[in-house]
Amino acid sequence: MTDQTPGVHSEVGTLRKVIVHRPELSFHRLTPRNMNDLLFDDILWVEQAQAEHDAFVEVMRERGVEVFHHQRLLAEALDTGVEVKRHAIEQTVTHLTVGPALVDVVRDTLSGWSGEKLATHLIGGLTKEEFGVADLEEHSLVAASANPREFILPPLPNSLYQRDPAAWLYGGVSLNPMFYHARLLETINQSIVHHHHPMFAGVDFPYWYPYAGEDERFNEESYGMAAMEGGDMMPIGNGTVVIGMSERTNARTIEHIAVSMFAAGAAERIIAVHVPKSRSYMHLDTVFTFLDVDKATAYPPFLESAATCSLRPGDKQGSLEVRRDASFAVALREALGLTRLEIIPTGGDDHQMTREQWDSGNNFFALSPGVVIGYHKNVFTNRKLREHGVEVLEIEGFELGKGRGGARCMTCPIARDAI
Template sequence: MSQLYVGSEVGKLKRVMLHRPERALNHLTPSNYKDLLFDDVLAVERAGEEHDEFAKTLRGEGVEVLLLHDLLAETLAIPEAKNWLLDMQVGEYRLGYQFAQDVRGYLQTLSDEELAQILLGGLSYIDFPLQSPSMMQAMHERTDFIIDPLPNHLFTRDTSCWVYGGVSLNPMAKPARQRETNHLRAIYRWHPTFASSSFHTYLGEEQRDYDNAMVEGGDVLVIGNGAVLVGMSERTTPQGVEALARSLFKHGQAKEVIAINLPKHRSCMHLDTVMTHMDLDTFSVYPEVMRKDLQCWRLADAGKGDVKVTEVDYFLHAIEKALNIPQLNIITTGGDSFEAEREQWNDANNVLTVRPGVVIGYEGNVYTNEKYDKAGIKVLPIPGDQLGRGRGGARCMSCPIEREGL
């Protein structure tokens, strides 16, 4: 029987969750793309075609692909789940009591499929067919959003991440992404695929204010052998790492967490934009960021709910020790310094390993892909001219929910 378990970054990938870009990208415009954390508007139809190629490549490798949109629509068919989600997404303190009632009344008339489209893709005032007695419509432009679109749902890696025998429903750093977690919270609680399974929940099972404890899945690498590698980036804080580590240890799901202090800028938004695990002993690394002088700590279970924190001299040495490997094989970003910087920006290091030594990456990163090939790593190329504009590659766009260990 298959189970919800992710034992590594490189073991055979069996099941994964993706989100095909759709309505939310139609709502991405030159006036709002920065607020929605994109670098540009995307050609929506082309982005969808590129994503279809990604899903096709995964299925060709024997990976079961679950689509977030379908999971959400199927979850909304359960009345308790629909009521909970509407309470979370269309509450009276978000929209005002009267307008929330009117919006909710309208949403209740929609099919589960239509409601999923709106929760994922947004609802503008121009698309709201009712006239409410509240002040809200009169005080907003017709192109303002009643429900904001969530184009970053494309990057399913971040909102929730499976670590060994459980999942972290992540407290997201940016307001533009915080509503995403409610969708995953509902899916994991009520959808039959998950409701009938047994798994741990590390963070986010309950609706609470995590304050400064933020985690995003792009910073979390399940490197195997009971170890987890986490980057402290612009999106993941030390408080979040400690909270995740404590929960992993509490549930007996990890032996150690290796935490690396990353520069806090967009070009290395998450650890997986500058470092990914490609084979048992092989990592892809962007050396301009992943320098030897980065601060690094090892967090271990000290018992009785306590965590022992020890600073270590070099993150690669910490990884070698955790994996019991004498020396790691490091493949750096390809090309000269200018080409390497461009390819890192275009997600050359953000590859998804489908089995040891076989990865999916954007076809446009020719210098780095050639370097992978010469090092014995097989690259399954996918188009990414549009998808890459969201600053995320194959790893970012995938949430493994079943993968073998080392």
């Protein structure tokens, strides 16, 4: 991998480049009335969340990581040409999002906006009042029935968690079909960035999902039964990808990724591990993350019941060979060629262990082998990691953690070394 070539070739190799998203307009629009629909457990003190996020970014930059902000990338991609902007607007402004009567007028108006203004509202949301839609009430039920502060385009506060809509697996990327309706539009924004931003536009790389040549629409009509999110996806190295079968990622979509990567020779094995479907678990990386080449952390109740299957290429093109593994730990050791994988459990007694898992106590993000970022508040787990030789760089997450995500959740690595 050259310095200019995107690709994520492990979970713990030296991190070179990463995309994050600083809390913005959408968080000011998170209220007690809509927070459940937007998948948050509480509203955020936005200015504090921004300060916490800025400190998080600074820790990465101090360690030599090049950090890109998602909203800035989206604005720059939108400004690369009229056709790019038109494509983005047509993907976002549909009869499903604004209603059929408003499609044309909303598209026409947004097409005249700058990339910066459009990116602000594609992520932050657009209200009837901001759009000035009052004069359209005679022609649109959506316009007539909404109060001035009703959203024509919804806010996307979960953009904070850049891990999920796009996931780099070795030399290619998956633009993920998100499970919840509230997050569908995030993938469109990531698609615009990956297809049209100058950082990616001149580079030849495969898309593991959707397949090359398929229509790049991300909505209820094109998803079908597909569901996959980046918090479940881990390119652990040595030609292996671990994917959690969780609340938000299903087996049929894992098969799509496997077939796509096997056909390109980009992976030799996919380890699919069962993650109980619950709000506290959500994704694989809320209960398990790598810390070093031969060290990981896990929430013990998950590990005790983590049934796994390994997928390998079948004897015919597009076919798979599926076999059950003895255990998750054994499958990981085999895949990485390790004689020993040290799995460090969440810290504290049973009660504290459960509290820290809930507060992203297993959601660490490696900057290099044995150097990870995690929330300061998980004191028992952080102490235990340090006792096992892991350097833990602590960040504050009192506000950032209210959407149930930690350091790994908030990052989309786009360049990371192999191990």
